[in-house]
Amino acid sequence: MxxxxxxxxxxxxxxxxxxxxxxxxxxxxxxxxxxxxLGLLDNASVTIEHIDADLWxxxxxxxxxxxxxxxxxxxxxxxxxxxxxxxxxxLIVSFLNIDLPSGAQEGIIAYALEDFSRWGIPWGRWxxxxxxxxxxxxxxxxxxxxxxxxxxxxxxxxxVNRERLRIIGRTRxxxxxxxxxxxxxxFRLAQRLNGQTLRGNTTYILVKLAPGADANAVxxxxxxxxxxxxxxxxxxxxxxxxxxxxxxxxxxxNLFITVFLGCLVGIVVVAxxxxxxxxxxxxxxxxxxxxxxxxxxxxxxxxxxxxxxxLIGYVLGAIPALLIRPVVAGAGLKLILQPxxxxxxxxxxxxxxxxxxLLSFTKVARIDPGLVFRx
Amino acid sequence: MPVLTxxxxxxxxxxxxxxxxxxxxxxxxxHPGEVVALEGPSGSGKTTLLSxxxxxxTATRGEVTVDGVRIDSARPERLPAVRRKSIxxxxxxxxxxxxxxxxxxxxxxLNVKGIRGPEARKEAxxxxxxxxLSDRRDFLPRDLSGGQKQRIAIARALCNSPAVxxxxxxxxxxxxxxxxxxxxxxxxxxxxxxxxxxIVTHDPRVRAVCDRVLHIADGKLLxxxxxxx
Numbered sequence: 001m002x003x004x005x006x007x008x009x010x011x012x013x014x015x016x017x018x019x020x021x022x023x024x025x026x027x028x029x030x031x032x033x034x035x036x037x038l039g040l041l042d043n044a045s046v047t048i049e050h051i052d053a054d055l056w057x058x059x060x061x062x063x064x065x066x067x068x069x070x071x072x073x074x075x076x077x078x079x080x081x082x083x084x085x086x087x088x089x090x091l092i093v094s095f096l097n098i099d100l101p102s103g104a105q106e107g108i109i110a111y112a113l114e115d116f117s118r119w120g121i122p123w124g125r126w127x128x129x130x131x132x133x134x135x136x137x138x139x140x141x142x143x144x145x146x147x148x149x150x151x152x153x154x155x156x157x158x159x160v161n162r163e164r165l166r167i168i169g170r171t172r173x174x175x176x177x178x179x180x181x182x183x184x185x186x187f188r189l190a191q192r193l194n195g196q197t198l199r200g201n202t203t204y205i206l207v208k209l210a211p212g213a214d215a216n217a218v219x220x221x222x223x224x225x226x227x228x229x230x231x232x233x234x235x236x237x238x239x240x241x242x243x244x245x246x247x248x249x250x251x252x253x254n255l256f257i258t259v260f261l262g263c264l265v266g267i268v269v270v271a272x273x274x275x276x277x278x279x280x281x282x283x284x285x286x287x288x289x290x291x292x293x294x295x296x297x298x299x300x301x302x303x304x305x306x307x308x309x310x311l312i313g314y315v316l317g318a319i320p321a322l323l324i325r326p327v328v329a330g331a332g333l334k335l336i337l338q339p340x341x342x343x344x345x346x347x348x349x350x351x352x353x354x355x356x357x358l359l360s361f362t363k364v365a366r367i368d369p370g371l372v373f374r375x
Numbered sequence: 376m377p378v379l380t381x382x383x384x385x386x387x388x389x390x391x392x393x394x395x396x397x398x399x400x401x402x403x404x405x406h407p408g409e410v411v412a413l414e415g416p417s418g419s420g421k422t423t424l425l426s427x428x429x430x431x432x433t434a435t436r437g438e439v440t441v442d443g444v445r446i447d448s449a450r451p452e453r454l455p456a457v458r459r460k461s462i463x464x465x466x467x468x469x470x471x472x473x474x475x476x477x478x479x480x481x482x483x484x485l486n487v488k489g490i491r492g493p494e495a496r497k498e499a500x501x502x503x504x505x506x507x508l509s510d511r512r513d514f515l516p517r518d519l520s521g522g523q524k525q526r527i528a529i530a531r532a533l534c535n536s537p538a539v540x541x542x543x544x545x546x547x548x549x550x551x552x553x554x555x556x557x558x559x560x561x562x563x564x565x566x567x568x569x570x571x572x573x574i575v576t577h578d579p580r581v582r583a584v585c586d587r588v589l590h591i592a593d594g595k596l597l598x599x600x601x602x603x604x
Contacts, residue, residue, distance in 0.1 A: 001491050002483040004472060011474035287470040290431060291531070292459030293487045370431050372470050373422045373543050 022269025023313020039334025084213030112190030128169020463532030
């Protein structure tokens with residue numbers, strides 16, 4: 001079968017290059033912007049995903065994990081007594097001030113537990129002995145702090161909320177959505193550092209269910225016993241934390257505009273070049289009709305041309321997006337390009353390019369085969 | 376038994392509020408193996424008649440039958456099938472696909488007519504051979520001369536052995552020597568394959584190779600001249 005669509009598409013190489021470049025640009029824009037956004041959102045829920053808790057008890061209407069509010073720590077006892085719960089512990093998440101050797105003051109976000117080993121944080125690789133955190137005024141600091149606070153070493157001291165703490169370990173990959181460096185310390189130390197708010201209080205209760213326990217029944221019971229708190233499953237809490245940033249800041253709208261513009265650029269370029277190409281090849285399409293072809297045959301040609309442009313444009317857009325990931329990581333950002341997301345963009349590219357070719361369909365439908373007789 | 380008949384064919388176009396009568400009751404027959412010229416001044420209705428006989432346009436009134444199929448003006452969606460099966464066109468401007476090689480131009484026409492794969496390639500090769508361009512089979516149209524392009528167009532028109540061949544000024548863009556060669560080739564192939572051939576022309580050389588010459592003026596056929604074959 002002679003592939004008139006492909007051969008005609010490749011025959012005019014300049015036009016083909018422009019079409020493909022337009023699609024590639026749109027694909028790169030969408031992959032890069034959405035990938036960066038997903039990376040940011042991942043930071044918004046990264047601690048929730050890593051902490052080994054099935055349920056989170058929060059104060060009423062806490063919008064996301066970083067913006068916590070205090071409630072009495074004794075409520076954890078009411079939770080622990082519920083059947084079906086294997087363990088429950090208080091967790092403090094709180095912003096604290098840190099004094100730097102330069103004299104500047106910065107913020108850290110502290111995660112404070114009595115026993116970190118039970119809950120799976122910090123995660124990934126770290127230096128230092130976690131169990132030592134309970135033995136004094138110590139903290140672990142994430143290495144991402146280097147960027148904002150300057151270099152630091154294990155064994156150095158920093159003033160946090162005017163108290164002198166020793167850095168006894170460093171973590172990696174513990175980044176918050178707000179880019180505030182993360183620190184890990186003992187629960188009682190965090191209460192003392194922010195005594196005005198946290199004395200006798202906690203900000204969350206982490207709940208691990210016993211094997212086989214009914215999560216809904218336990219949740220209902222916690223709600224009954226703690227009517228002034230909220231209870232979330234891990235996935236619901238992660239989703240709520242992420243959606244806060246999407247809906248309460250301009251990020252979601254900004255992303256929508258970026259994706260919209262990216263798609264628009266791709267559609268306009270493909271539609272414009274295919275339409276111009278159709279206009280220039282009207283006589284050839286007329287010939288297709290004169291030798292017995294139908295509108296459907298010509299639609300198939302246009303659709304194939306749009307599909308090929310979409311595929312090649314996608315590949316040329318996706319390759320730089322994948323190659324740029326290490327560069328982005330070097331800048332302390334995450335570019336998340338999951339296979340499902342890449343596949344969705346591929347399908348979207350194909351759909352949009354084929355849709356763009358519809359503009360030419362209307363022209364083709366009206367082609368008078370009699371034009372083949374005109375000189 | 377004619378392979379193409381037209382009876383009292385009328386074609387009227389609407390131009391604004393005015394009706395333009397392009398054909399005013401044209402009747403003709405074409406028989407297998409017959410080569411007929413259609414002459415007439417510009418605006419006489421030659422191309423419109425060719426379009427109706429080639430099932431590109433439908434008549435406003437009258438009856439057209441091609442290869443035993445009566446053309447129904449009310450069912451224009453059936454015209455492509457008649458064109459695929461029974462009609463082969465040769466155009467003044469050749470109308471080859473510039474992105475396809477000579478043999479691919481012929482093979483694509485076969486594909487449109489429903490012949491695919493090795494069978495299509497074999498028939499395309501045979502047709503290219505029949506028009507004497509085996510050594511140019513893989514050339515793009517831009518690398519062929521006008522005469523060679525028209526030969527490829529003739530090979531394309533012969534695809535799937537249509538009963539009727541219609542040519543619109545096939546020699547108009549060729550010099551006289553090449554034009555005569557192409558014409559002779561076209562007539563020879565049509566005769567050998569027993570196809571009816573109607574050539575719209577202004578070229579007096581065409582008249583010399585035709586069995587009959589039809590004259591059209593103001594949308595009507597004049598009494599025809601018959602030339603000994």
